Amino acid sequence: MIPSPYLLYLGHSADFIGIKTSRGLATFRRDDCVGEFRHDDCPLTLDLPRLSMADAAARGAKTMVLGIANGGGTMGADLVADAVAALEAGMNVASGLHQRLRDVPRLADLARERGLQLFDVRDPPAHLPVGTGNPRPGNRLLTVGTDCSVGKMYATIALAEGLRARGLAADFRATGQTGILIAGAGVPVDAVIADFISGAIEQLAPARSDHGWDVIEGQGSLFHPSFAGVSTGLLHGAQAQALVLCHEPGRAHMRGIPGRALPGLRETIDMNLQVAKLTSPDVRFVGVCLNTSRLEAQAAADLCGRTADELGLPCTDPLRMGVDGILDHLA
Template identity: 65%
Template sequence: MSIETPYLLYLGHSTDPVEIKTSRGIAVFRREICVGEFRHDDCPLTLDLPRLTFAEAVQQGAKTLVLGIANAGGTFAKPVIEDALAAMEAGLDLAAGLHQQLADQPAITGAARRLGRKLHDVRKPSPDLRVATGAPRTGNRLLTIGTDCSVGKMYSSLSLVKGLTERGVTADFRATGQTGILIAGAGVPLDAVPADFISGAIEELAPARSDAGWDIIEGQGSLYHPSFAGVSLGLLHGAQPQALVLCHNPAREHMRHLPGYALPDLAECLAANLAAARLTSPNVRAVGIALDTSSMGEDMARRLCDTIGASLDLPCTDPHRFGVEAILDKLLAKDESGIQAVA
């Protein structure tokens, strides 16, 4: 069942910018299908879209309220359920990507039946999952990896797709999270896939290809995050990537939601990911570092990119702020054997 657009993006009572990453991602990469945002007076955040009530959004053509929030645990708080019910009464369908499903909320399902509204649970994997084989497959695949959760892996992936396309290189975004799926219209909600099937799901998401194009696979989690390392490892093996881009937020003081765990050293993190990826992709290589510098001034951000790039001997940039040209130069350059990497 396809999700009808335009969207009204939900911020609700959120105060943490990271928690609204789904709504923000859609606003950045699919702004043309968004009529506005819904937020309460105690929400200090904005996507710079018109602030609308549910009724006003319907009057302006909105079809679906995207509950684009991602709280710890992925649960439906009581205020969110209350807003969801009010949105349906106003005439909106619902889409959500939380671990808890809309279809499992009795108040929401009851109202949907009564009002004839559609419910879309994005974080619902296919029932036809299979175990990975690890068999070598043709094609070019790049995977974004991270030092932590929510450090720009999706933004970097989409920026790389855009950059490759502008160079005339075929590139396809392979979404593995709720935001990416809502942007791309398809994908695998990887953190909802049973552990035994994670690698197999990615093998199906990015199968063998015989052209010179690239699959840019959206990374998830971090090998160094105690909560989500299993997902990251399965993704590394299933992606069978030729190239890795390491994403990092230099302003992060500790692992997200885990104050007792420090962020890993960049070189150590990159080495660990390369080692793990070699199980299914022996010739994998690192082609760049992607920073989220949104919390710092431009001069400081550029200096940091230069410093980190020099220390790791890799191009380093903020993809959303400064572009990805240097990473693409590295990705598409001839390797030491003289073989064009894109071929």
């Protein structure tokens, strides 16, 4: 496991979505976070103490988490320099980027010299199986989205917690860097070899017979031209009986693709059902989760109400309004 407590990295980021991994840890593992590191040009904050590398180490931070996400997942010179600074201050470094910390010779050498560790969270497990799509016992719920970064992980965690609060066995199955850091386990499905996408998810959420639920974090979108292959394999591997649609109202375009409009909610539901049926013929949607963080409370409530009416499904913002409506519908 990655030694805590953590210093969360924001760096030079001015993109609230781009710091989603740091944000996820600040939300769900706040007791394990001593502070945030950001440069003067970073206008964002997680409402944690702003610390230098040295101050963080002095306050006991064991690991600096490079909790940012970017398309392609490579490290620029600025990130490498800050990782060097963290190691020199005596902290381990964890990253969820595609490019591995250990593949940067300067970081690998420095970590070895100092007796510190580099954690590459996006390393997929070795020896993944090829998926089969064969029926397996167990209850599985998967979140799917209109786009990347619309709140699927938050919704998934809330649904797993909600099931447990009702006395059911339920496991959050993380599929992305943030979820894996929060849960301490999972598979970075967008980093596996393409032939093994569905197989990785079949392994992550295997057959179970305790009447409990695997609540699986979705990734990307069937409508995202960069990542729909990942979403497709995830949908097939999950073999979910229950899907929950996630969406962020008001987004101007698909994440990273200016000019490309988001799909409609009904369109997203229909396409996901069509693809999911290949391995789960009786799959159905059980609810909709909207990320309404940019809306006032009343506007958010109104939008959830209208959406529920339009789609005939319970609709909520899991952070603001909980997920009881969806869990009732699921039961």
